[in-house]
Amino acid sequence: MKIMIVDDELPARERLHSLLEDMDEYQVVAAASNGVQAVRLAQELEPDIILMDIRMPGMDGLEAARHIAGMDTPPAVIFVTAYEEHAFEAFETHAVGYLLKPVRRERLQEALEQAGRPNRAQLGALHEPATQSGAARSHICARVRGNLELIPVDSVHYFQADQKYVTVRHDGGEVLIEEPLKALEEEFAGSFLRIHRNALVAKARFCGMEKNSQGGFEVVLKGSRERLEVSRRHVAEVRRFLKSL
Structure with a gap:
């Protein structure tokens, strides 16, 4: 089975790699140091199992796991972390295992064997949307020509709904996502x-x-010729915001 290791600390990646070297049935095919790399490599290499740290700079492991769950055939995710308090959130992302550092070989072997034999509930979870935690994402994930594309939230200009889709206008262009504007x-x-x-x-x-x-109002965006209509019910709120700048 193909394994990918994700951890922002090189010694942690090396320790897991050394533990896996003694397990003939598993092959490490990639290593990543953050969540963004993890999502991209998961699509490219299609590992069977990902050993994922949670606390990483930029995109953390929990958010990366939620994006990876959107793949057509997502890998099993086992979180490897020093922080036990993240266990509940971890399993909300449909993780199949949770290991505390320092990882013992016996516990790693047990978790890998469990991940390699997903039960009915785990198989069903692969076709359900991952639960969102209270923390806002750092990236928006869109499916573009069959692949997942990550858009940093701080590069987004606006979200605009049109029937069942929402257009995400960002620095690099625009994509469509299927998420409610209210959410x-x-x-x-x-x-x-x-x-x-x-x-x-x-x-x-x-x-x-x-x-x-026509007598209505439009928002002027920085560095853009685009104008977006402001509805009458939101004019006062937009005006208050602009005065606060």
Whole structure:
């Protein structure tokens, strides 16, 4: 079975690799030092099992596991961490194991064997959306031509809903996702502001608000010629926000 190791500390990656060297049935095919690398390598190499640290800079292991769960055939994830308090969140991501550092060979072997024989509940979980934790994601995950694409949230200009899809306009272009705008508003309340029933704009992208030729209002975005309509019910809130800048 193909194994990928994800940990931001080289000694931790090396220790797991050394433990796996004595297990002939497992092959380490990749190592990553953060969540973003983990998602990209998981798509490219399609490992059977990922040994994942939780606390890592940038995208942590919990968020990476949620994105990986969106793959057509996601690998089994075993979290390897020094922090026991993350156990509940870990299993919300459909992880099949949870090991505390320092990892003992016997416990690792046991967890790998369990991951290699997923039970009915685990198989069913692969086809369910992962539960979101209270923490806002650092990246938005979109499926583009069959692959998962990660968009840093701080590069997003706005979210705009159109029927069942939401357009994510970002520095590199735009993608479509299938997430409710209301859920995005709740998750990113600190960094995005609703300007219309169908649009959330990044607070960092606001440049101003102007009247258009029809007498309505439009938001002016920094570094862009785009103008987004502001509904009448949100004009006062947008004006208050702009005055606070």
